[in-house]
Amino acid sequence: MKETASIHISMRFLRVWQRNFTVYRQTWKISFLPPLLEPLFYLLAFGVGLSVLVGTIDYGGSEISYTSFIAPALLAINIMNNAFYENMYGSFVRMYYQKTFDAMMATPLSLAEIITGEIVWGATKSVMAATIMLGVISAFGLIQYPEGLLIVPLAFIGGIAFGSMGMVFTGIVPNIELFNLPIFLFITPMFLFSGTFFPVENLPLWAQNLAVLLPLTHLVNLTRSLSLGVFNTSLLTGIVYLIIMCLVLFPLAIHTMHRRLIK
C-alpha cells in the first residue's frame, strides 16, 4: 500500500472517535472537573489577587478589567492544551504502549482514518472543555452574547490545528520523555507570551514580531474579541492563520504517522 492509497479517508474515522468517546464516558465525571475548576482558580488568583496590582488594561482603545482580559485567554489555552495533549500523550500511549492502532490496522480502518479519528477526538475534547469553561466564565458576566457562542466552533478549528501539531510530534519522537522538548520549546512560551496574561504590545518590538508567528496569539485574539464582542480585521487574519495551520499540519500528521507505523 503506497501512502496515497491509505490517504483515502471515509466516514469510518468516526469509529475511532467512538472508541475514544466510549473510554471517556467511563470517567467523564473526573474529566469534567479540570475545565470546571481551572477557570475558577485562575480567576481567583489572577483576577482577584493580581488585578489589584494591575488595575485595568487598555484593549482596543477602551479600559477593561484584568479579569475580563485574562478570562478569554484561559479559554484559548484550554482549547490548545486539550487537543495538543490528547494527540500527544494520549495518542502516543495508544500507539506505542497499548498497540491499539496495530489492532485497528488489521480491520478495514485505514491508518489515515485512525489518525483522523484521533485528531477529531482531540478537537472534541477542546470543544467540551471550552463549552464548560464558557459556562463558568459567563457566570461571572465576562462573556458578551451572542458573539461568545462563536467560541464553540472556534474551539473545534483550534482543536484540529493544535491536535494535528501534537500528532506530528507523536509521529516523530522516539520515546515519550522527549515530549518535554516541544512542551518546553512551544507550549510554555506560547502560554506566557501570546497575549495571554499581558498584551503583546507590552513586549519589545522584536518579541512582538515573534509573538505574531505563534498560533496561540491568534487564538487568544479570537477568543478575546468574541468574548468582548469586539470585531476587527485581525479576526480574519487569525481565522485564516488557524485554517492554514490545519491544512498544513493535518496531512503532515498523517504523513509522519504513516512513516512511523507502516513498515
Add this chain to the structure above:
Amino acid sequence: MMKQKHNALNGSGNPVINARNLRKTFGNLIAVDDVSFQVFPGECFGILGPNGAGKTSTIRMTYGFSPMTGGTLEVFNLDITRNARTIKSRIGVCQQENNVDPDLTVQQNLEVFALYFNMPPPEARTQALNLLKFMALDHRKDARATELSGGMMRRLVLARALLNKPDLLILDEPTTGLDPQSRHQVWENLEELQTKGLTILLTTHYMEEASHLCDRLFIMDHGRVLVEGKPLDLIRQHVGRDIIEVVEPSETLRAFMRSWNLKHEDLGHRLIIYVDDGNALYHEISKDHCTGGCIMRMATLEDVFLKLTGRELRE
C-alpha cells in the same frame, strides 16, 4: 496426535491465499526472500520457523498490514495492493502481541472492535456475547481486559478475530507463552473452528502445535522456505519413522554408523540416528553400545525442524 484430515480440499478449488515470490526488506536486511505458498479453502496452513525467520513479516503482508517489497499476493482472488479494505473486512487477525484495549472491559473490547467493521451495535452485542461464551470468557465479561490471565487474554484476542465472521483466520503464534492447559484450550477452540470449515493460516515455533493443527505447512529460516508439505510426509522424507538416541556414544558405535552409512547426527554427548524401521538396529545397539543409556522413539516434526534449521541458539 498426528492428524490427517480428509475434509481439506487440498489442491482443489481456488486458493484463499495465493502468494507468489513474496519479498520483504528492512533496509539491508532481507526478512522475507522469495516465499510462495497457497492456502486452500478449509485448510489449516502453518508457517514454522525459529525466532527471526520471517514468519511475522510474511503474514503481515498477507493481511495487508505491511507493504510488500516484491512479489504478488492475492487473497480471495483479490490483489492485496488494491483491495486491502475489502480483504480485511473478510479476515480475522490475531497478532503476535495481545493488544487488547486496556481502557475497556472484556465485553466492550469486542463491541468497540465490531464498530471498526461497521457492524450495527445490536448485532455487535449478540456476536460479542456468543463469542465470549464460545471462548469460555462470559463469566469475566465485565472485567477490565488487562485483569485477565495470559490464556484468557489470548482467547479474548481470538474472540475479537472472529467478530466479523471471517472467511480466513490469521494467527501469529497463537499459543506462545501460554501454560499447557491454556494452550490445549486454544487448540480445542481452533479445532472446532476447523471442523466448521474455517480456513486458517498460522505461525508457530511449537512443533506439537503444527502437527496437531496443520494440514500443510512450510518451515522457513532466514527468510526462505526450506521445505513444504504435510507434517507426516515431511517427517518420512527428512528423518524417517524412528529415532534412536544414544547418550555418550562410544567410538565403536560411531565407526559402526559410518561403516553402514546410517543417517545420523553426532552432537558429541549424544548421537541421533534416523531410521525407517528402528527395531532391528535398536536391538543391535542396545546389546553392546548402551552404556550411557539409549532410547527409541517415533520421529516428530521437531526432529525435521532441528535437522533443517540447525541446533544453534537464536537471538
